[in-house]
Amino acid sequence: MQGWQSIHQTPVLKVAARMDLLESMAGAVWVAAILLVFVEEALQASSQWWGYLNGIFFIGMIIGSMICLKWTKFIERKKAMFISGGALLSAIFTLFFAVSITPLMALLCSLLIGLCGQLKNIPQQTIIQTSVSKEKLPTVYTSLNVIVTGVFGLSSLMMGMLSEWYGIRVVFFLSASMLLLVSVIAYKNKTSFT
Secondary structure (H helix, E strand, C coil), X not given: CHHHHHXXXXXXXXXXXXXXXXXXXXXXXXXXXXXXXXXXXXXXXCCHHHHHHHHHHHHHHHHHHHHHHHCHHHHHHCHHHHHHHXXXXXXXXXXXXXXXXXXXXXXXXXXXXXXXXXXXXXXXXXXXXXXXXXXXXXXXXXXXXXHHHHHHHHHHHHHHHHHHHHCHHHHHHXXXXXXXXXXXXXXXXXXXXX
């Protein structure tokens, strides 16, 4: 209960929890079963491209982390911009991913999604860590992870069903829409991130 109370009593944590909830729903499209179907049906490519897309996504995350390390002070001063901008760019590149017609275009989008996601997530994690005392952090993270894990599991099931009913590209459009909503929430609450 202590973690839930901390989230409820801390405005920036409430915002972060809403963003995490939507991002967990949006991230469900990246599970192996959905991504593999996207590769085979939408891209008409062999299953090895699934591995390439996953690998390049993590390379994007590593590049994003390196950028955050290199320009720590600048990113610290512009946290709100990186959080809302990173979410917005992730939404745009997810949309481009959804309409990709070649594996190389999807590969580039996957790289950029990983990079922009990391440029958003690192400042957001910094805000969470500095918004409550270090004694409360374990319970806050536990509560946030309950949200993320539960929603991700249910969303994976729902995204699988939606892709079966409406087509594989539809779930990526839905994911991009949720990331766009995260960007709007971040922008509207930018004063909380300073």
